[in-house]
Amino acid sequence: MMLEIDRLTAGYGRVRVLHEVSLSVDEGEIVALVGPNGAGKSTLLRAVTAMIPDRSGSVRVAGRELIGVAVEDVAAAGVAHVPEGRRLFPGLTVRDNLRLGGWVPRNADLGPVLEIFPRLADRLNQVAGSMSGGEQQMCAIARALMGRPRLLLIDELSLGLAPLVVDEILARLGGIAESGTGVLLVEQDAGAALEVADRGYVLELGRIGLSGTAAELAADPRMRSAYLGGDPPQAPVS
Numbered sequence: 001m002m003l004e005i006d007r008l009t010a011g012y013g014r015v016r017v018l019h020e021v022s023l024s025v026d027e028g029e030i031v032a033l034v035g036p037n038g039a040g041k042s043t044l045l046r047a048v049t050a051m052i053p054d055r056s057g058s059v060r061v062a063g064r065e066l067i068g069v070a071v072e073d074v075a076a077a078g079v080a081h082v083p084e085g086r087r088l089f090p091g092l093t094v095r096d097n098l099r100l101g102g103w104v105p106r107n108a109d110l111g112p113v114l115e116i117f118p119r120l121a122d123r124l125n126q127v128a129g130s131m132s133g134g135e136q137q138m139c140a141i142a143r144a145l146m147g148r149p150r151l152l153l154i155d156e157l158s159l160g161l162a163p164l165v166v167d168e169i170l171a172r173l174g175g176i177a178e179s180g181t182g183v184l185l186v187e188q189d190a191g192a193a194l195e196v197a198d199r200g201y202v203l204e205l206g207r208i209g210l211s212g213t214a215a216e217l218a219a220d221p222r223m224r225s226a227y228l229g230g231d232p233p234q235a236p237v238s
C-alpha cells in the first residue's frame, strides 16, 4: 500500500474533527475522498502531511509511519500536497514556481511535468498570477510533481474552475498514476472525481460513511441522492 491510514483521530486543539478514520491508497491508484462541507476532508490531508499536530492513530506511507514526524520528514517520505486555493507564488514565473517544488531546485528537470501539462511549456516565463485559474491549477499540480512524489494529495482541484477545465485537468491524473504515484483526491464535485477515480470514500462528520469502487459509489442510491444530484430512490410502484 502507498498510503495506509488506520483509525486516525485528529483535530484542532480540543475540537476533534476526524474520528477513527481508516482508508488506503494503493500504488498507481486514484482514490476520491468526497463529502459535505466541513466533514473534515481538508483536515485529513493536513493530518497526513503533519500540518496539524493533534493526531493519533497511524498514517503510513510506503510502510513508513508518519505520525510523530515533522513536516519535512513527510516530504522526504514522498508525500506532496496541492492545498486548497493552490498557493502559488503569483509574482514568480511558472518556471520558478515549478523549480521551488523540486527538492533540489538547481538540478530540477522540468521535462517530465511539462510532458503531463504541455500548456505550461509555453508559459514558463509568465508570472503565475496572470494565468487562468485552470492554468494555475495545472502549475500547482506540476509543482507538487517536481519532487516525484509517491503520494499526491490534491485538495479541491475544481475550486472556481469551469467544468470543462476541471475535466481536462482530471484527465491528466491517469497519466500521473500510471507512473506508480498514488493519488488521493479531495473533491466537492463527487461526480467528476468518481469519473477518474478507481475507488472512493465518503466522509461525513469526520467518519467514513460509505466506501467502494468508483462504479459502486456512482450507482449507490444514497450517494446519488446526496452527492450526485440524482433522484432520491423511488418507492416501488404497486
Ligand SMILES: Nc1ncnc2c1ncn2[C@@H]1O[C@H](COP(=O)(O)OP(=O)(O)OP(=O)(O)O)[C@@H](O)[C@H]1O
Binding pocket: 012, 015, 017, 035, 036, 037, 038, 039, 040, 041, 042, 043, 044, 188
Ligand atoms: N484551523 C482550524 N482551527 C479550528 N477548526 C478548524 C480549523 N480548520 C478547520 N476547522 C474545522 O474543522 C472542520 C472540518 O473542516 P475541513 O476544512 O477539514 O472540512 P472539509 O470537509 O474540507 O470542508 P470543505 O469542503 O468546506 O473544505 C470544520 O468544522 C472546520 O470549521
